Amino acid sequence: MELTLAIAIGVLTASGTYLVLRPRTFQVIIGLSLISYGVNLFILSMGRLRTDAPPIITDKANIDPSQYADPVPQALVLTAIVIGFAMTALFLVVMLATRGLSGNDHVDGKGS
């Protein structure tokens, strides 16, 4: 599982970085999305990888922390996803505005 996740994060981030450096706004926004997916997976992995371990404690009588997953990274990922979506949406609006104002989708507003 560690290897799969590591490869997934690596591929997402690498492709994202490549796309962010491309000259078209569409490529940049897809790249930013891929990077944020990679980052979200990375945050999740920082809580240590576990299967079948819920982050929510149900049985209050006898708590064994080793039976549960770390809830903090999950809360962080939730926040990061929300913020990431909002920022991507905002970026999309600005991107469309540039497209409308400059007549093409180059990040510098020039070229054909």
Add this chain to the structure above:
Amino acid sequence: MDLAHVAILPILIPMIAVITNLLIGDGRSDRFVGLNIAFAAMSVLVAVLLVASIILAGDAAVAVYPLGNWPVPFGIVLVADRLAAIMVLLTAVLAFAALVFASAHWYRNGTNFFPLFHALTIGLYGAFLTGDLFNLFVFFEILLAASYGLVLHGGGRNRVRPALHYIAVNLVASSLFLIGVALIYGTTGTLNMADIARVSAQLGEENRGLFEAGAAILGVAFLVKAGAWPLHFWLPTAYSAAVPPVAALFAIMTKVGFYALLRLWTLVFGEGNDFGQNTLFVLGLLTIAYGSLGVLQSKALDRLASYLIIVSAGTLLLSVAYNDPGVTAGALFYVIVATLAAGALFLLKDIIDQGLPAEAQVLAVSLEFYGDEEDEEIDEDQEVSPTIPAGTALISCCFAIIALLMAGLPPFAGFLSKFIMLSSAFDASNAPTAATWWYTAAMIISGLLVLIAMVRNGINIFWTSMPEEGIQVRVAEIQPIIGLIGICVLMTLFAGPILDILNDTAALLHSPQAYIDAVFTSMRNTQ
């Protein structure tokens, strides 16, 4: 009122301001200008209250506000120590001046100026006050989201393109921020900054490398915000594209990066640990060099001001890297002066732009290429004494004072701050090291280059391009500028007491045990 409760007020007041603005609707209506100025004034009052209560409460007083009263390592805390309180006050003053300036007419150039403006201050206050690493990220995003909107305020092609770059760069920086935070959480198991400081001292060898990698990635995110070379390239275009009151408030945004670096590095790595100091020092030198060259080549005043911000970012990075309480105290003095002066310069630029004929800016550029028209006949009446109208005289005086402040020449506070930094750097070690000499050279040469650039621009504006009848200056617009410059002048007059406070601040910063203790004992019994 309990000291701790004051810590949340700077965030609450702009939040109420945003909500009120959204509820009362149309932001372009004149009726609500007074209300918004009142909100900004209230923020200044609260910030003064915060600073005063912390300074009066004693040497190592730290106001800690546990949100929701959760126990400390798990819950989120707001921590107002002296540094945070001073930065909050600085933000409040600058925001007030920029808002008063914008109330003249700039707020009408687009929708929702006031809510965005207040939202930006929420993010700034929050970033200074938070004691939690992830919350620092959240407040960064709040201030960035608002700043994206504000960069676009006024619209038009010339704003949208730099805004696109600005947003893309900052989104990538935010991703780096999250990776850094996640790595630090993964190795220390906590997000509370005081707790990180406690845990990081006992980290095992196997986690140390990962932890430092996390800190370094986080540092890169902060350096992007601080506008350090080579991560600064978005800054001049975005800042000069923004409308002047927004650009003035942006003058403090690079200082958030400086603040975060200073806070985390002194807190987590502490005294005697030189993690990343050399890198920061070299980056600081390169930033200051790049900024100075940029200042020299700027022909328009807004680009000049943007590069001045990069110069001050470099100066501050050097001072963080120097890692000495005396230098830090000088840097805090400098950060106040440089922020207020840069803000005033952005505002002043707007008045000058309004007054100058449209071709004057072009003239300033073309003069460089085609040389001065020296053989122009001079009218006899003009030669004797052209009457300088009061408006022009006033803004040229303001310009001159800002130039002296920025270049660090006596008699004003800019000189004092640089003098404090340099003399502390020489006091810090018995024999000055190579770093000290680099530091001195960077400060003095950058000051000289800034002075040359400012004087050249001043000559271009006030001697060659000024229209005969002078510039009409609106009271609402000149007041905040005079206010900002006045504060810098007052800081010169009361440099002694202010420096005492800043010295204590720096000492507290460099021995963070009091901060850590205050955070851990902050649980209050409500029963």
